[in-house]
Amino acid sequence: MSADIVNLRQARKAKARAGKDKAAEENRRLHGMTKAERIKAEDVRDRLARHVEGHRRETDGETT
Numbered sequence: 001m002s003a004d005i006v007n008l009r010q011a012r013k014a015k016a017r018a019g020k021d022k023a024a025e026e027n028r029r030l031h032g033m034t035k036a037e038r039i040k041a042e043d044v045r046d047r048l049a050r051h052v053e054g055h056r057r058e059t060d061g062e063t064t
Helices: 008-031 035-054
Strands: none
Touching: none
16 A cells, blocks of 8 residues: 655645635625626615515514
8 A cells, every 4th residue: 555645736736726716706606796686686685675674563662
């Protein structure tokens, strides 16, 4: 039995690439929407918030 030989330089570069790929994926997820998609998503959030707020009960004259 012999151990696998690992080139440390290649391993270090592979780890760096994996980190960059993960960061790029997260940036695509966060910033990958077009302006129209952002506006539509914001509109949906606003409509849902208004819907929920409109169905809240008032207790003792306070809105919670």
